[in-house]
Amino acid sequence: MLSQTTEYALRAMSCLAYDPERLTSTIELAEVTKVPSNYLAKVLQSLAQAELIVGRRGVGGGYKLNRPAEDITLLEVINSIDKVERITTCPLGLENHGSRLCPLHRRMDQAAAGLIKHFEGVTLKDIVTEPEATRPLCDTTRTAKVEMTFGNS
């Protein structure tokens, strides 16, 4: 449903959301997200192109969020890789259909609408601070480190 690339993008954005002011290197991001670094580099390019992150090259370079984590929804991250599209007119271009979707395309559009609603209501901040038994990307060591920043929940 959501592609592997999209899931990797969500991992990368979550990682950056833990420390939004600091430039994080691709190597560190690859390590924390467990995404192969070549693949990750392409994902980061897409996220930068969508202006969700900003990067700086060279020694001490890396990426950081372009906006506060509470202002970036999961939907924006998903859409930057593989846009969830509503169906507004007949995909076959049938004249008698136009914007009166048939039962097939209405079902498909409802599914898209459901996904949009589900993901537009959640921000990166939500998923890294939510009081849960487990935190995104965090093994035991990293959990302890993160909880020093966000508080133990």
Add this chain to the structure above:
Amino acid sequence: MLSQTTEYALRAMSCLAYDPERLTSTIELAEVTKVPSNYLAKVLQSLAQAELIVGRRGVGGGYKLNRPAEDITLLEVINSIDKVERITTCPLGLENHGSRLCPLHRRMDQAAAGLIKHFEGVTLKDIVTEPEATRPLCDTTRTAKVEMTFGNS
């Protein structure tokens, strides 16, 4: 969200559902579904491999549904092309997560569950017989023809 290939598969299955006992040729399917015939041929192979349709080669050959239209859900068609997968354990393989999904993967799993619920409740029969202003794949001429079979709703 759903791939183009998946949408084409749903079109092809809808077309076959209108006339489930008759072998429909790839040429006719391509014409009605408005899918390029080479592309469609591959989609039909996937559907046949998933045993949703059966085919016969040669003159008078084509494809038909392998089961009644009321026994094939949209979810089965979707899954035959691009399976909607639930997330049951941490995709990063983090030991402390295991099956206790973090807020990111829980949201992703909820979305998958929502899609499954949405599409498993609808059969091919539903979408070709539902009383709607427009019928899947049907321009004005085809609508008239189909309504002689299913009744004008």
